[in-house]
Amino acid sequence: MLILSLPDVSQTIRLGRAFARILRAGDQVVLRGELGCGKTTLAGAIIQALGAPGPVKSPTYTLVYDLGGLRVVHADLYRLRVPAELETLGWWDYQDGRTLMLVEWPERAHGLLRADIDVWLTVTDHARQAHLQGMSPRGMRWWTV
Numbered sequence: 001m002l003i004l005s006l007p008d009v010s011q012t013i014r015l016g017r018a019f020a021r022i023l024r025a026g027d028q029v030v031l032r033g034e035l036g037c038g039k040t041t042l043a044g045a046i047i048q049a050l051g052a053p054g055p056v057k058s059p060t061y062t063l064v065y066d067l068g069g070l071r072v073v074h075a076d077l078y079r080l081r082v083p084a085e086l087e088t089l090g091w092w093d094y095q096d097g098r099t100l101m102l103v104e105w106p107e108r109a110h111g112l113l114r115a116d117i118d119v120w121l122t123v124t125d126h127a128r129q130a131h132l133q134g135m136s137p138r139g140m141r142w143w144t145v
Contacts, residue, residue, distance in 0.1 A: 006121075006128035012038045015130060016045020019117075022141050023050075025070055026097040028114055030106035033121035038128055042119065043074050043102045050100075062089050071099045077108040086112065115139070 006012050023029065023046065031039040044056035051067040058076060065072040073094050080086070086109060094101060106113050116139035120131040134140035 002132045004130045004132065006038065006130055009038070009041060012041050012128065012130075013045040016042045017049040020046045020049030023100055024138075025100055027116045027138055028101040028103065029117045029119060030113060030115040031102065031104045031119050031121065032106065034123070037121040037123050039104045039119075039121060040076075042121070042130075043104065046102060047072055047074060064094075073099055073101050075101065075103045077103065077105040080105070080108040083108075083110045083112050 004011075004015065006015065019029070019042075029046075031043060033039055040056075040058040047056045047065060047067070050065075050070060050072060052065055056074070057063075059074050060076065060079070062073060062075045065074070071094075075089070075091075086092070103109075103113060103115075106115065115135045118133045118135050118139075120133075122129045122131065
C-alpha cells in the first residue's frame with residue numbers, strides 16, 4: 001500500500017492527473033472514504049485530464065463520458081439500496097473490457113465489484129491522505145510508473 005499526503009485540493013487534482021496517465025480502458029478504480037473526503041474531486045480530476053470539457057459534477061448514480069474513443073463511467077453508488085439495483089444502472093453492460101470505471105462508494109455493491117486499484121481517502125485534522133493499493137496485475141501498474 002502506498003500512502004500519499006494531500007494537504008490541499010490541488011494535490012488531489014495532481015493525483016488525479018497522475019492516474020489519468022496510467023489508467024486504460026478496462027481498468028476499474030474504486031474510491032472509498034467518508035462524505036467530503038475528495039472522492040468526486042479525484043474522479044473529476046481524472047476525467048478532466050482525460051479530456052472532458054468543463055467541470056465534472058458528482059453523479060447521482062452514473063455518468064458516462066466518451067473521451068476521444070475512451071468510454072469512462074463515473075458511478076456513485078451511495079444511493080444504492082441493494083446490490084441488485086446495479087442491474088437497473090446497466091452496470092454489467094460496462095463490464096466489457098473497453099470501459100474505464102471510476103466507482104465511488106463501492107462497498108454499497110457488497111462485494112460484487114472487482115477493483116484494479118483501491119483508493120481510500122481519509123481526512124484527519126483538516127489533512128487528507130490517499131491510501132492506494134493495487135488489487136490486480138493491472139492495478140499494480142501504479143507502482144511501476
